[in-house]
Amino acid sequence: xxxxxxxxxxxxxxxxxxxxxxxxxxxxxxxxxxxxxxxxxxxxxxxxxxxxxxxxxxxxxxxxxxxxxxxxxxxxxxxxxxxxxxxxxxxxxxxxxxxxxxxxxxxxxxxxxxxxxxxxxxxxxxxxxxxxxxxxxxxxxxxxxxxxxxxxxxxxxxxxxxxxxxxxxxxxxxxxxxxxxxxxxxxxxxxxxxxxxxxxxxxxxxxxxxxxxxxxxxxxxxxxxxxxxxxxxxxxxxxxxxxxxxxxxxxxxxxxxxxxxxxx
Amino acid sequence: xxxxxxxxxxxxxxxxxxxxxxxxxxxxxxxxxxxxxxxxxxxxxxxxxxxxxxxxxxxxxxxxxxxxxxxxxxxxxxxxxxxxxxxxxxxxxxxxxxxxxxxxxxxxxxxxxxxxxxxxxxxxxxxxxxxxxxxxxxxxxxxxxxxxxxxxxxxxxxxxxxxxxxxxxxxxxxxxxxxxxxxxxxxxxxxxxxxxxxxxxxxxxxxxxxxxxxxxxxxxxxxxxxxxxxxxxxxxxxxxxxxxxxxxxxxxxxxxxxxxxxxxxxxxxxxxxxxxxxxxxxxxxxxxxxxxxxxxxxxxxxxxxxxxxxxxxxxxxxxxxxxxxxxxxxxxxxxxxxxxxxxxxxxxxxxxxx
Numbered sequence: 001x002x003x004x005x006x007x008x009x010x011x012x013x014x015x016x017x018x019x020x021x022x023x024x025x026x027x028x029x030x031x032x033x034x035x036x037x038x039x040x041x042x043x044x045x046x047x048x049x050x051x052x053x054x055x056x057x058x059x060x061x062x063x064x065x066x067x068x069x070x071x072x073x074x075x076x077x078x079x080x081x082x083x084x085x086x087x088x089x090x091x092x093x094x095x096x097x098x099x100x101x102x103x104x105x106x107x108x109x110x111x112x113x114x115x116x117x118x119x120x121x122x123x124x125x126x127x128x129x130x131x132x133x134x135x136x137x138x139x140x141x142x143x144x145x146x147x148x149x150x151x152x153x154x155x156x157x158x159x160x161x162x163x164x165x166x167x168x169x170x171x172x173x174x175x176x177x178x179x180x181x182x183x184x185x186x187x188x189x190x191x192x193x194x195x196x197x198x199x200x201x202x203x204x205x206x207x208x209x210x211x212x213x214x215x216x217x218x219x220x221x222x223x224x225x226x227x228x229x230x231x232x233x234x235x236x237x238x239x240x241x242x243x244x245x246x247x248x249x250x251x252x253x254x255x256x257x258x259x260x261x262x263x264x
Numbered sequence: 265x266x267x268x269x270x271x272x273x274x275x276x277x278x279x280x281x282x283x284x285x286x287x288x289x290x291x292x293x294x295x296x297x298x299x300x301x302x303x304x305x306x307x308x309x310x311x312x313x314x315x316x317x318x319x320x321x322x323x324x325x326x327x328x329x330x331x332x333x334x335x336x337x338x339x340x341x342x343x344x345x346x347x348x349x350x351x352x353x354x355x356x357x358x359x360x361x362x363x364x365x366x367x368x369x370x371x372x373x374x375x376x377x378x379x380x381x382x383x384x385x386x387x388x389x390x391x392x393x394x395x396x397x398x399x400x401x402x403x404x405x406x407x408x409x410x411x412x413x414x415x416x417x418x419x420x421x422x423x424x425x426x427x428x429x430x431x432x433x434x435x436x437x438x439x440x441x442x443x444x445x446x447x448x449x450x451x452x453x454x455x456x457x458x459x460x461x462x463x464x465x466x467x468x469x470x471x472x473x474x475x476x477x478x479x480x481x482x483x484x485x486x487x488x489x490x491x492x493x494x495x496x497x498x499x500x501x502x503x504x505x506x507x508x509x510x511x512x513x514x515x516x517x518x519x520x521x522x523x524x525x526x527x528x529x530x531x532x533x534x535x536x537x538x539x540x541x542x543x544x545x546x547x548x549x550x551x552x553x554x555x556x557x558x559x560x561x562x563x564x565x566x567x568x569x570x571x572x573x574x575x576x577x578x579x580x581x582x583x584x585x586x587x588x589x590x591x592x593x594x595x596x597x598x599x600x601x602x603x604x605x606x607x608x609x610x611x612x613x614x615x616x617x618x
Contacts, residue, residue, distance in 0.1 A: 017528035020561035103539035166545040201442035226518040237441040
């Protein structure tokens with residue numbers, strides 16, 4: 001079983017109130033993440049400009065083994081900034097729950113679908129890989145999720161991130177939902193769990209059991225509110241459940257993690 | 265979101281924090297232990313697990329609280345304890361001591377047998393005990409461990425085992441692989457008789473248990489199962505726990521972490537301002553907390569304007585943009601959020617040209 005870790009310490013992790021990495025720290029952390037064998041490093045949000053863009057560009061220049069991705073709102077200006085950063089993967093976050101669409105954006109589901117196509121088109125035209133994140137998928141209507149996935153797939157997207165933005169899911173629901181998505185769509189699934197009720201790791205393991213290939217983690221589980229799926233806890237659980245990591249590797253990974261945490 | 269309506273029979277919440285606390289730090293004070301008992305009851309715990317060390321510290325068990333006493337076969341059974349506690353918990357060591365268990369059962373029939381089971385395939389040892397007649401004086405089995413119960417399939421399996429054995433079942437998951445709370449909530453939803461937890465998942469062992477506050481809040485918010493709880497007392501209980509154990513609770517700990525309702529990122533700040541449910545699974549007031557807007561690297565202009573307004577300063581978008589640049593720079597220099605005085609200083613710099 002091949003589990004690909006998408007590390008979002010430098011993006012979602014850094015969004016925890018009170019954390020602010022300088023560009024040099026971001027580069028050092030990225031190199032350490034690379035030495036952990038992380039598949040993909042979500043390096044930041046180019047739309048923030050300034051020091052953030054500097055840090056991301058320097059990480060891209062390092063030529064790491066890990067793939068580098070950047071995070072965007074579903075916004076053409078955000079995406080223009082991201083394209084300038086030369087990151088390999090451009091992630092577009094798409095609010096899919098009615099709470100997010102109506103209250104936060106004050107838009108409609110139709111607007112979401114139209115903009116989704118526009119944003120994907122912009123990225124694919126420039127020859128980059130695009131992944132779509134369904135923000136607040138756990139509270140979204142299943143029918144609309146299907147429409148979003150179908151629209152993304154039609155535009156050439158091969159990977160969808162399912163986000164439990166407010167951490168309310170439980171294992172059985174995660175398993176059933178991932179299984180259903182896997183069966184209905186030929187797409188890679190990436191899982192993004194928040195830890196509001198202490199279940200981010202358990203839910204991520206459940207998602208992998210059902211066929212999710214990509215798991216979002218942060219070092220130390222840092223992130224908004226009670227944080228994200230903790231990298232060390234996840235690999236420990238994944239090792240016990242799936243036997244995917246060697247014991248020697250595991251101890252080395254914990255040492256590297258300690259070093260990364262010292263930057264916080 | 266799943267919305268499960270459960271039967272009228274609420275699961276019993278058993279808390280085992282006290283013996284763990286006293287084992288770890290035997291300098292805890294008597295009055296603090298008693299305060300902890302009352303906090304647990306107020307929070308929504310039905311039964312408090314204690315042992316000889318806890319009783320020695322308390323001297324007298326407070327009235328109005330239910331206790332489950334962990335008794336060892338080496339102990340002389342104190343008649344006062346026999347009268348005062350609601351039940352006993354034993355392990356297999358006590359089970360095999362001829363005559364002792366019958367003596368105990370005659371005096372108090374509410375006996376729980378704690379058995380460690382790490383994998384679902386090992387549940388058959390329960391059936392072996394039953395077949396050999398060892399369980400005739402046992403009212404409830406407590407399953408301890410469950411560390412390798414990686415999927416929720418255990419619920420139906422164990423429910424069937426309970427029904428076949430006609431015995432009560434108490435679930436006490438450990439948190440070695442970070443799945444204890446998930447298992448505990450499955451137990452609540454699965455109509456088991458009891459779930460045993462500890463405050464913040466605390467244990468003298470390295471792995472801990474399911475966290476009481478996560479299970480209670482999860483039961484209320486996610487399962488809506490009608491447990492009688494008062495989660496607003498959590499901050500007070502946290503302070504008591506930290507004082508007794510001379511430990512800090514991590515700032516991001518689910519439900520009780522100091523900073524879990526602190527938000528900074530522009531997107532989140534904007535969403536919360538318009539409707540807090542965009543980025544909050546439940547209202548902070550439910551657990552005795554308040555949300556708190558922080559200013560730092562990820563802030564947006566609207567947050568700057570709002571924060572300055574809180575400080576009694578009016579500011580437009582253009583000015584806020586200039587302030588934001590300096591806020592980000594200062595936040596990176598500090599590697600952290602800005603205090604109110606930092607923001608006021610930056611405002612002065614922008615407006616007074618210092």
